[in-house]
Amino acid sequence: MAFDEELAGRIRSVLAGQVLAGTAGFTEKKMFGGLAFLIGGNMAVSASGQGGMLLRADPEASDELCSHPGVELAVMRGRPMDGWLRVSPEAVASDDDLRRWVQVGVEYASSLPPK
Incomplete structure (x- = not known):
C-alpha cells in the first residue's frame, strides 16, 4: 500500500504552521514504506504505507499514549x-x-x- 498523499499534505501543513518547515534540520524522506518528516535527522512522524501514521514518542510514554483509541505500538520484525x-x-x-x-x-x- 502506498502512503496517503492527502495525510502527508495535512502533516506538512501542520508542521509548516509550527514554523518547522523553515528551520534547518527539517526534512522529508521516503522510508518505512511511507513519507517521513524528520527533525535533525530523527523521524518525528510519517504518513505510513500501512495507513494512518507512524509516530515517534518517548518510550516511557508508550503505555499512556496507547490508551487512546486508534493508537497502538508499532510492530517491527514481529x-x-x-x-x-x-x-x-x-x-x-x-x-x-x-x-x-x-x-x-x-x-x-x-x-x-x-544525526
Whole structure:
C-alpha cells in the first residue's frame, strides 16, 4: 500500500504552521514504506504505507499514549516497539487530533541529538 498523499499534505501543513518547515534540520524522506518528516535527522512522524501514521514518542510514554483509541505500538520484525506508535486514520481524522499527534512526534524528535 502506498502512503496517503492527502495525510502527508495535512502533516506538512501542520508542521509548516509550527514554523518547522523553515528551520534547518527539517526534512522529508521516503522510508518505512511511507513519507517521513524528520527533525535533525530523527523521524518525528510519517504518513505510513500501512495507513494512518507512524509516530515517534518517548518510550516511557508508550503505555499512556496507547490508551487512546486508534493508537497502538508499532510492530517491527514481529516485535512491538516502545516509542514507535501506529496511529489509525480515524484517530487523525480531525485537524485538532492530527495537530496533537504530530506535536507528540515533534517534541520527541526535537529532544534527540541531531544525526
